[in-house]
Amino acid sequence: MPVTDVEKDIDALTMTITAEFDADTERLWELWSDPRQLERWWSPPSHSSTFVEHELTVGARTAYFMTGPDGEKHHGWWRIEEVEPPHRLRLKDDAVDDEGKPDDGGPTAMTVTIAETDGIATMSIQTHFADRESMEQMIEMGMEQGMTETLNQVDPLLGGARA
């Protein structure tokens, strides 16, 4: 398992995940800087992602969309806030309006730190919610799967406990 640490701060609303990789820092940076590589890991297997605009320069805006199994598209925007290749990257999610265009006041921010010690490269991603409201929005999004699907997963998994 490459994940070595997960920290959650319930007050600051942050989640930090750290992983070790068998690669050098430049190679890990490419996973973020090259849109074609980003497309291979950003979305879950049920979706595909397309990065239309993506350049790691401060102030630049990344435009991407994810396509779901039924062809539905979810648009997303990032604003690049800090770039220090190959070690540090800070991105902010921009909110999306009804027409899929970026709007101010994004819900989350991500800070990526890439380091190398004793030939082992680590990547750490801290992601945090701007406020409780943004967090609630994320929960709502997760609820799209619906109660039925979720209960179907819970019941067989815990079914052994049935008397």
Place this chain on the structure above:
Amino acid sequence: MLIYNQMVVDRNSVHDEEGASDLLFRALADPIRRDVLRRAHEGRLSVSALAREHPISVTAMQKHIAVLERAELVSKHRIGRESIVHTETDALVRAHAALDRLEADWRGRIERMEQILETDKGDS
């Protein structure tokens, strides 16, 4: 609806964290307690009313409710002589669910990153 989503998300992190998640897992590992969560999410029911829905005594139901309370899944308050149970969806529970969801998303991403590194190494 929210609570069911939390169940799955929280259950996924059971192996990483003892304590709160462990309590949660045990609380959910019983069909009567899961049924209580469903019913108490839709409306506020008394302990005795909940007991009547199952072939168990009020005392047995009180024990089930106590397990759910320790996992912070329900809370209880008194109205007259009745003890009313409702499913807890307070900010803290919701925050845990959101952070657990982020963790699950990123574990998936990191796994895919690793696969890309492996594949590309094989190509070169």
